[in-house]
Amino acid sequence: MYTLRVLFSNAPWHKQAEIGQAGWRGVRAGSRWPHTSPFFGGELTGGYIPFPFFLSTAAAMAKRAGLETFIRDSIAMGESYADFFNFVREYDPQVIIMETSTPSLSNDLAIARRLKKDFSKALIIFCGAHFELEQEKFIESNRDIDFTVYGEYETALVELLNLLHSCLVNESFSLSEKGEISVLPEKIASIPNLVFRDGAAVRKTLHGKPVDLASLPWPHRDSLPNENYFDSVCGLDLPQLQIMTSRGCPYGCIFCVWPQLIYRGTHYRTRSPEDVVNEIEENLRRYPYRSIYIDDDTFNINREHVLMIARLMKQRGLTDVPWGIMARADRMTENMLDELKEAGLFSVKYGVESADQQVLNDIGKKLDLAKVSQIIRYTKEIGIKVHLTFTFGLPSDTAESIEETIALAASLPSDSVQFSIATPFPGTKMYTEYDARGWISTKNWDHYDGSTQAVSRTERFTGEQLEGYVRKAYRIWGEAKVKRTLYSDEFKQAFKNKVAATVGPGAKLVLLQSANIALTCNLLRLLHEEMPYEMHVVTHERFAKEFVSIIPEKRVHVFRNTGDFSHALLRDFAKTLREQEYLEGTIIPYTNPTGCGYEEVEKVALELASTIVAGVTMEGKIIR
Numbered sequence: 001m002y003t004l005r006v007l008f009s010n011a012p013w014h015k016q017a018e019i020g021q022a023g024w025r026g027v028r029a030g031s032r033w034p035h036t037s038p039f040f041g042g043e044l045t046g047g048y049i050p051f052p053f054f055l056s057t058a059a060a061m062a063k064r065a066g067l068e069t070f071i072r073d074s075i076a077m078g079e080s081y082a083d084f085f086n087f088v089r090e091y092d093p094q095v096i097i098m099e100t101s102t103p104s105l106s107n108d109l110a111i112a113r114r115l116k117k118d119f120s121k122a123l124i125i126f127c128g129a130h131f132e133l134e135q136e137k138f139i140e141s142n143r144d145i146d147f148t149v150y151g152e153y154e155t156a157l158v159e160l161l162n163l164l165h166s167c168l169v170n171e172s173f174s175l176s177e178k179g180e181i182s183v184l185p186e187k188i189a190s191i192p193n194l195v196f197r198d199g200a201a202v203r204k205t206l207h208g209k210p211v212d213l214a215s216l217p218w219p220h221r222d223s224l225p226n227e228n229y230f231d232s233v234c235g236l237d238l239p240q241l242q243i244m245t246s247r248g249c250p251y252g253c254i255f256c257v258w259p260q261l262i263y264r265g266t267h268y269r270t271r272s273p274e275d276v277v278n279e280i281e282e283n284l285r286r287y288p289y290r291s292i293y294i295d296d297d298t299f300n301i302n303r304e305h306v307l308m309i310a311r312l313m314k315q316r317g318l319t320d321v322p323w324g325i326m327a328r329a330d331r332m333t334e335n336m337l338d339e340l341k342e343a344g345l346f347s348v349k350y351g352v353e354s355a356d357q358q359v360l361n362d363i364g365k366k367l368d369l370a371k372v373s374q375i376i377r378y379t380k381e382i383g384i385k386v387h388l389t390f391t392f393g394l395p396s397d398t399a400e401s402i403e404e405t406i407a408l409a410a411s412l413p414s415d416s417v418q419f420s421i422a423t424p425f426p427g428t429k430m431y432t433e434y435d436a437r438g439w440i441s442t443k444n445w446d447h448y449d450g451s452t453q454a455v456s457r458t459e460r461f462t463g464e465q466l467e468g469y470v471r472k473a474y475r476i477w478g479e480a481k482v483k484r485t486l487y488s489d490e491f492k493q494a495f496k497n498k499v500a501a502t503v504g505p506g507a508k509l510v511l512l513q514s515a516n517i518a519l520t521c522n523l524l525r526l527l528h529e530e531m532p533y534e535m536h537v538v539t540h541e542r543f544a545k546e547f548v549s550i551i552p553e554k555r556v557h558v559f560r561n562t563g564d565f566s567h568a569l570l571r572d573f574a575k576t577l578r579e580q581e582y583l584e585g586t587i588i589p590y591t592n593p594t595g596c597g598y599e600e601v602e603k604v605a606l607e608l609a610s611t612i613v614a615g616v617t618m619e620g621k622i623i624r
Contacts, residue, residue: 005093046564314342567600
């Protein structure tokens, strides 16, 4: 009996670093804000890697339907393009599903062309959060793509796969050498969320109803690199279990991609708390996860849903595993935070975006700023870590509103922050508004990566000015945070005692640039100006100029072949430097409060010297 063989793929998306030029690596499936980040060599994994919820849920549904199914997350694996194509050749699927996104589209189309060339009989299906997937002209222009499934795609995609499987079994479906299909278009047209070819024409079906979350199986995880999925959220540890307890958001932020391109409106739905906690408990039993991240669009919309999950976690004895959430500060209460803390809540992401109420109102966020600061401070007061997000370049932003936002960010007791430039992703209300006003700077989707590169301007700012504000904000926030901690008499004395207990006066110490630059620079000033040691710094070359104004340039030792302290790539460099300089101890700055994810940094530190003298966090805690 024939069984349709299906590959679900989150395909590679990266560019290797070259001599004198940084590369990049991207995240796509599972990310609300697909983006790239600089890559200087070493492993392609590490840092933020989201779990591919839609793709893995669809794979679980296909497996439940009896289809031969494999899901491959090349991004989480750190897989090369060559290895990906070799795997496809070995697996020999009849259908290849690729989740795509706006900034990865050209990369993904190039992969599809190669797949169609090498595996002409395979059908290729695109899905994901990109507006062109629901346009007939996209299929017309890209002959290598056989179907697109737009919106919230799992149910429609598996309906299509079941139809293809049924027709294959009944021999009413076949693939030509060119991968053309012979399924009756009328059967395909009964499935929602599709764009497909009907002979020379292209047809589109209507978007279906929002998915009933109770009908979905738990995401498939068995063949995935579960050790690599990670959202640090102020120091959550690896390996991390990422789950969803709800979908959708009742608010209407004009920039938010998933509600507009995936959910098609404010369709807020919750899973049953019992099913959520069952999934957590089962996954903790099967794999040694050390933290949990609940990756809901907004976790605390439904108070009863939230508190029931917390109470069930306490009843099941799951409070020893720390967990994090994304929430709205103005929907949080002190009582709710108290109960979540008792259930093991470790950290919260709060989206603030702006310190100007009118700016927030104009983007549809409807955030009550009067309540935000109080809740953020209370969250921190009871020992829950806080991550805050801010956005520059919103439609009614002024110089005053951005400066006020930077000042607010610097004044709040956050453990970490994210400053972004508003990115009007095509298909969102923001894009429509910016395009109508002539504010879109480029329609090259490669540049829509939502990080530090502006793709639009506003009435008052150029893209370059917005990029400058992001750099300024990180600098001011970092300086403010570090000065609150490192310059206290209590920290200074504790740090001096810690170092003096390990090495004597005049010792040669090396400080690693392994955290926020403000932390490293201020630690260096303290060590160089107030303590009796000869200080050296090991840093990637892009940070070197920050240190030569503090210590002699000859003591600033730079590397270029990796950007993430890869032990394999820095071992020889570190050993040579140790022999040349007779280094006696290392000091490690840590971005997060627990030091998680710093294993490679610590290995390099021990190659540089026999002893790690101290490790210091952004909170001024000495953790080594």
